[in-house]
Structure formats: structure tokens, C-alpha cells
Amino acid sequence: MVMISLLRFRFSVRLFFCGLAVVFFVALAPGTPYAKEVDCLSCHEAVAKGKDVHPAVGMGCTACHTGVDATEVPHKMTGTVAKGLSADQPELCYGCHDKTKFTRKVVHPALGMGCTACHNPHASKNEKLLNAELPDLCFTCHDKTKFSGKFIHAPVGIGMCTACHDPHSSPNPKLLVSEPPDLCFTCHEKKEFTKKNVHAPVAGGMCLSCHRPHASEHTSLLVKAPVEVCLECHPDVRRAPHALAGFSGRGHAIGEPKKGRKPVTDPARPGKVFYCGSCHNPHSSDSMRLFRYKANSSFGICQYCHVK
Ligand code: HEC
Ligand code: HEC
Ligand code: HEC
Ligand code: HEC
Ligand code: HEC
Ligand code: HEC
Ligand code: HEC
Ligand code: HEC
Ligand code: HEC
Ligand code: HEC
Ligand code: HEC
Structure with missing residues (x-):
């Protein structure tokens, strides 16, 4: 009952303001009530x-x-x-x-x-x-x-959802305007991912096996902590001495965090943590073994961190 009387009240107020126009129209064109x-x-x-x-x-x-x-x-x-x-x-x-x-x-x-x-x-x-x-x-x-986290992908942060998604429909899964890696190459330099030696998952276009597209708790939008991302597919590296077989029987450190110790920093890249990616480029490289630096042998990379 209250609703109805309120509605009536609304009608009467509107009619008060609008009624004149209707009367005017009807008077002008009687018998032709076309909308x-x-x-x-x-x-x-x-x-x-x-x-x-x-x-x-x-x-x-x-x-x-x-x-x-x-x-x-x-x-x-x-x-x-x-x-x-x-x-x-x-x-x-x-x-x-x-x-x-x-x-x-x-x-x-x-x-x-x-x-x-x-x-x-x-x-x-x-x-x-x-x-x-x-x-x-x-x-x-x-x-x-x-879509929030410690690290947010720049286009997500500024609300450019439609740089990657069609809001209506798409031939691709998840409404993507194109699929990775091409989607990513619309903004990121393709040549960084297509050097002489390409890392297998990159060659397969699997950017999302290591990165989140929107936001992450880890640096570089990684799905996990950097060293864990690599060990996921390379568990053997942890089991055998790495890089140097004879080296005090233990091989070279690979940046796995040690309990109660601060993470070691990368001597060649101040501000970054030391891990697999300090020696290997996760995407592609012109050097052997995906080395981050120019080297013709395994020992060729030592100099970039250890002064001879
Ligand atoms: C004399 C004033 C007046 C004129 C002219 C007028 N309207 Fe309205 N119209 C109203 C009022 C007042 C309401 C609200 C009443 C209601 O909710 O039904 C309304 C409601 C509507 C609604 C919503 C109806 C609903 O079911 O919610 C539509 C659609 C609409 N008008 C379309 C039109 C169109 C199209 C025209 C021109 C062909 C037009 N109106 C001309 C006064 C007018
Ligand atoms: C492109 C199509 C389109 C045109 C052109 C259009 N309308 Fe509408 N109108 C709609 C749709 C769709 C709705 C229903 C909106 C909803 O349900 O959310 C609507 C709803 C309305 C309503 C109801 C109130 C509301 O906002 O829901 C009114 C009043 C109205 N239109 C008036 C007009 C008038 C007056 C014009 C011309 C100036 C007009 N419309 C032109 C599509 C149109
Ligand atoms: C840089 C490109 C990019 C931008 C910008 C982006 N997205 Fe996405 N989004 C993706 C990709 C790639 C996937 C597919 C992820 C997958 O398959 O695991 C995705 C998946 C999704 C999904 C599906 C979620 C799921 O887990 O299946 C939703 C919803 C979504 N995005 C919404 C948004 C919204 C909202 C924004 C803006 C705030 C946005 N996206 C911005 C690339 C992007
Ligand atoms: C989930 C929200 C959403 C729905 C639902 C939606 N749209 Fe859109 N639409 C958008 C966004 C966002 C844009 C802007 C795209 C951009 O800026 O790239 C847009 C843009 C458009 C444009 C402008 C064309 C262009 O590409 O610039 C048209 C036309 C349009 N929509 C029509 C429709 C029609 C018709 C429907 C229903 C069949 C619809 N939209 C449903 C979000 C939506
Ligand atoms: C009578 C024809 C007509 C109908 C029906 C119609 N549109 Fe449009 N619409 C247009 C025209 C013309 C344009 C401008 C050209 C274009 O962008 O395609 C336009 C543009 C748009 C845009 C882009 C506006 C912009 O700022 O660029 C959107 C969004 C849109 N329409 C949504 C809708 C939605 C939603 C409906 C259904 C509720 C609808 N249209 C129904 C004729 C129509
Ligand atoms: C009116 C509600 C609504 C709005 C607004 C909306 N979405 Fe969605 N969207 C949905 C629903 C419902 C689903 C299916 C369930 C889910 O995945 O959450 C969905 C699914 C998606 C998916 C996954 C599609 C798939 O195939 O798995 C993407 C990507 C997406 N939305 C992007 C967006 C983007 C970008 C915007 C803003 C432009 C947006 N949505 C706005 C309701 C909405
Ligand atoms: C619309 C443009 C755009 C697209 C598409 C895009 N990115 Fe980005 N991305 C950016 C921008 C801008 C930055 C920040 C630039 C910078 O810091 O150098 C960024 C930064 C990044 C970073 C570094 C984040 C950090 O915190 O250091 C990663 C990783 C990344 N993007 C991955 C991707 C992947 C994977 C895809 C494809 C799924 C993608 N991007 C698609 C624009 C884009
Ligand atoms: C095997 C895991 C892996 C894959 C696959 C991968 N990335 Fe990365 N990406 C990383 C790691 C780890 C970093 C951080 C590098 C560092 O230590 O600086 C990174 C960094 C980035 C950055 C930041 C700038 C830079 O180069 O450091 C961008 C942008 C990026 N990736 C885009 C992509 C795109 C696009 C693809 C797919 C073509 C892709 N990534 C595939 C692991 C991966
Ligand atoms: C999704 C699985 C996957 C992830 C994650 C991954 N890799 Fe790989 N990686 C591969 C495959 C597959 C190969 C090629 C198989 C082989 O040669 O043993 C490969 C090969 C390599 C090689 C040898 C290349 C050569 O030319 O000998 C290096 C070095 C390498 N990966 C480093 C890394 C680093 C560093 C990370 C972390 C940033 C990482 N990988 C993460 C799958 C992965
Ligand atoms: C201090 C630099 C350094 C670090 C850190 C490092 N590597 Fe290596 N890696 C090397 C060198 C040098 C070789 C070449 C060894 C050889 O030729 O015998 C190599 C070889 C590889 C290969 C090729 C196959 C093999 O086992 O010989 C893979 C895969 C690989 N590394 C993955 C990783 C992963 C995953 C991590 C982190 C968990 C990592 N590396 C950390 C220097 C490093
Ligand atoms: C990207 C930088 C980097 C490269 C390249 C690198 N190292 Fe190291 N190296 C380190 C860091 C950082 C430590 C200390 C690790 C720790 O404390 O966990 C270390 C530790 C060592 C140690 C143990 C003694 C010490 O100083 O603590 C030796 C020996 C060593 N590296 C030799 C090599 C040799 C040989 C190569 C070439 C095959 C090499 N390194 C390549 C960064 C690097």
C-alpha cells in the first residue's frame, strides 16, 4: 500500500511538470498518437x-x-x-x-x-x-x-585490462586478444626471447609456466620464489654438485636460501638476489648453456663475479 501511494505521488509530481507537454502535443496532433x-x-x-x-x-x-x-x-x-x-x-x-x-x-x-x-x-x-x-x-x-599483490603487472595496475582481454568474445581461451607469447610480445621486445639459444619453455611459448599475468608475491611476477621456479623442472641440479664437479665436492652455490641467513646478493647485479638466473638467462642467450654473459666455456663466466 505504501509503495502504491508513493508511486502515485511520483506520477503526480512528474505529471505536474510533464503534463503540459503532453497536452500541447495532443492538441497539435489529435488522432495521430505515433510514438x-x-x-x-x-x-x-x-x-x-x-x-x-x-x-x-x-x-x-x-x-x-x-x-x-x-x-x-x-x-x-x-x-x-x-x-x-x-x-x-x-x-x-x-x-x-x-x-x-x-x-x-x-x-x-x-x-x-x-x-x-x-x-x-x-x-x-x-x-x-x-x-x-x-x-x-x-x-x-x-x-x-x-589483481593485487606485492608486485603488480604495470598494465594491470593502470587498468588496461582490454590490452590483453576482449571484453566481449575471442577466438582464444580466457578472452585473450592473442595468446602468449605473442600477446606478451606486443609490449615486450621479442629479441630478448629469440637469441641463438632459446630456453625450452620459452621456445614453447610457456611464459605462464614461470610468470603470473596480473600480480604476484614474488619478484618479476614469478609463480614462486626464483630458485624454486627453476628447481621445479630441474630437480637434478640440487642433487649433484653444480657447475664445478671437483669443487670441494659440493659444486657451486645455487642460491638456495639457508636457514637464518640473509639471501646472498648477486655480485654482478646489485639489488638482485643470487640464484640460477645470476648465471643463466631464463629466456634466451647467445652464449652456451643459456649463460647470462658472453662465454666460450663453462669457466668463461667466472670472471663476471670473481676478479681473477
Ligand atoms: C510528457 C512527458 C513524457 C514524454 C513526452 C515521454 N515520456 Fe516517457 N515517461 C514519462 C514519465 C513521467 C515516465 C515515468 C513513469 C513510469 O515509470 O511509467 C516515463 C517512462 C518512460 C519509460 C520507462 C517505462 C518503464 O516501463 O519503466 C520509457 C521507456 C519511456 N518513458 C520512453 C519514452 C519515449 C520513447 C518517449 C517518446 C516517444 C517518451 N517516453 C516520452 C514521461 C514522458
Ligand atoms: C540503442 C537503443 C536505445 C535507444 C536509441 C534509446 N533507448 Fe531508452 N532504453 C534502452 C534500453 C536497452 C533500456 C533498458 C535499460 C535497462 O534495462 O537497463 C532503455 C530504457 C529507457 C528508459 C527507462 C529508464 C532507464 O534508464 O532504464 C527510458 C525512460 C528511456 N529508455 C528513454 C529513452 C529515450 C527518451 C530515448 C531517446 C532520447 C531512448 N530511450 C533511446 C535502449 C535505448
Ligand atoms: C598483460 C596481459 C593481461 C592484462 C593486462 C590483464 N590480463 Fe587477465 N589474464 C591474462 C592472461 C594471460 C590470463 C590467462 C591466465 C591463465 O591461463 O592461467 C588472464 C586471465 C584472466 C581471468 C581468468 C582468471 C582465471 O584464473 O581463469 C580473468 C577474470 C581476468 N584475466 C581478468 C582481468 C582483469 C579484470 C584485468 C584488468 C584489471 C586483466 N585481466 C588484465 C592476461 C592479462
Ligand atoms: C563485461 C562488460 C561488457 C559487456 C557485458 C559488454 N561490453 Fe561492450 N565494451 C566493454 C568495454 C570494456 C569496451 C571498451 C573496449 C576498449 O576500450 O577496448 C566495450 C566496447 C564496446 C563497443 C565499442 C566498440 C569498440 O571496440 O570500441 C561496442 C559497440 C560495444 N562494446 C557493444 C556491446 C554490445 C552490443 C554488448 C552486448 C552484446 C556489449 N558491448 C557488452 C565492456 C562490455
Ligand atoms: C539503431 C542502431 C543502434 C542500435 C540498436 C545500437 N547501437 Fe550502439 N552504436 C550505434 C552507432 C551508429 C554507433 C557509432 C558507430 C560505432 O561505434 O559502431 C554506436 C556505438 C556504440 C558504442 C560505442 C560508443 C563510443 O563511445 O565509441 C557502444 C558501447 C554501443 N554502441 C553499445 C550499444 C549497445 C549496448 C546497444 C544495445 C543496448 C546498442 N549499442 C544498440 C548504433 C546503434
Ligand atoms: C557483469 C559481471 C561481469 C563484469 C562487469 C565483468 N565480468 Fe568477466 N566474467 C563474468 C563471469 C560471470 C565470468 C565467468 C566466471 C568467472 O570466471 O569468474 C567471467 C569471466 C571472465 C574471464 C574468463 C573467461 C574464460 O573463458 O575463462 C575473463 C578473462 C574476464 N571475465 C574478464 C573481464 C574483464 C577484463 C572485465 C572488465 C572489462 C570483466 N571481465 C567484467 C562476469 C563479469
Ligand atoms: C600492454 C602491454 C603489456 C603486455 C601485453 C604485457 N606486458 Fe609485461 N610489462 C608491461 C610493462 C609496461 C611492464 C613494466 C616495464 C618495466 O618495468 O620495464 C611490464 C613488466 C613485466 C614483467 C616484469 C615485472 C617486474 O616486476 O619486474 C614481467 C615478468 C612481465 N611484464 C611479463 C609479461 C608476460 C609474461 C606477458 C604476456 C602474458 C606480458 N608481460 C604482457 C607491459 C605489458
Ligand atoms: C623458465 C621460467 C621462465 C619462462 C618460461 C619465462 N620467464 Fe620471464 N623471467 C623469468 C625469471 C626467473 C625472470 C627474472 C630474471 C632476473 O633474475 O632478472 C624473468 C624476467 C622477465 C621479465 C622482466 C625483464 C627481464 O628480462 O628480466 C619479463 C618482461 C619477462 N620475464 C617476460 C617473459 C615472457 C614474455 C616470457 C614468454 C615469452 C617469459 N618471460 C618466459 C623466468 C621465466
Ligand atoms: C617448465 C619447465 C622448466 C622450467 C620452470 C625451467 N626450465 Fe630450464 N629447461 C627446461 C627444459 C625442458 C630444458 C631442455 C632439456 C634439457 O636440455 O635438459 C631446459 C634446459 C635448461 C638449461 C640448459 C640449456 C643448454 O643449452 O644446455 C639451462 C641452463 C636451464 N634450463 C636453466 C633454467 C633456469 C635458470 C630456470 C629458472 C629460471 C629454468 N631452467 C626453469 C625446462 C624448464
Ligand atoms: C655460479 C653460476 C651458476 C649458477 C648459480 C647456476 N648454474 Fe647452472 N650451470 C652453470 C655452469 C657453469 C654450467 C655448465 C656446467 C658444465 O658445462 O659442466 C651450468 C649448467 C646448467 C645446466 C645444463 C645441464 C647441466 O646440469 O649441466 C642446467 C639445466 C642448469 N645449469 C640449471 C641451473 C639451475 C636450475 C640453477 C639454479 C638452481 C643453476 N643452474 C645455477 C653455472 C651456474
Ligand atoms: C653471477 C655471479 C657468479 C658467477 C658467474 C660465479 N660465481 Fe662463484 N660465487 C658467487 C657467489 C655469490 C658466491 C658466494 C655464494 C654463497 O656464499 O652462497 C660464490 C662462491 C664461489 C666460491 C666459494 C668461495 C667463496 O668465495 O665464497 C668459489 C670457489 C667460486 N664461487 C668459484 C666460481 C667459479 C669457478 C665460477 C665459474 C665457473 C664462478 N664461481 C662463477 C657468484 C658467482
């Missing part, structure tokens, strides 16, 4: 206000609202679709927008909630008629904490 002849904006001025106005609005409200008889308020809805629309979403939108862009192999489940889950059909203060700016728009449905 398109009513100046919808005289009462609905607000819908077309915003920095970005949908060009469809300029084509007339009846481009979409074919079933509104606005000679009366509240209007008589002549169609079967809510709000007097000519069709349900997304078909309504496909009337003017190329459907194939929204129906590729992988479709964003958000589309099932209607295009208006993300876009205002009339106007918006945001670009592309979006209901909110990126990345906040995405965080209305996706857990923001998954």
Missing part, C-alpha cells in the same frame, strides 16, 4: 546527457523503443518487450552492431547478463558508454584481490 512524433526529450532530457552520447540516440528514441505510446503517462507499452523495446538484449544491439564480434568461440559470460551490465544504452560520463571506468567496471564482478 515518434512525441518529443521524448522534453520529459526525458536526462537520458541523453553525458560526455559520451550513444550515436543511436541521435537516430531517435524509436530506433530502440518502438513499442512506446507516449501520448499517455504512464505510457502504453504496445510491444512484448519491457520498456517498449523492439527486441531483448543482445538482439536489440545486434540490430546495428556486428554480431560476429560478440559470438566468437569464447564468449564472456557477462554478456548473458545483457549488454547493459556494462554499458548505458543512452549516454555516460565514461568512454564507450561504460557504466564505470576500467578496471573498476571489471571489479564489480571479479574479485579485486586477485
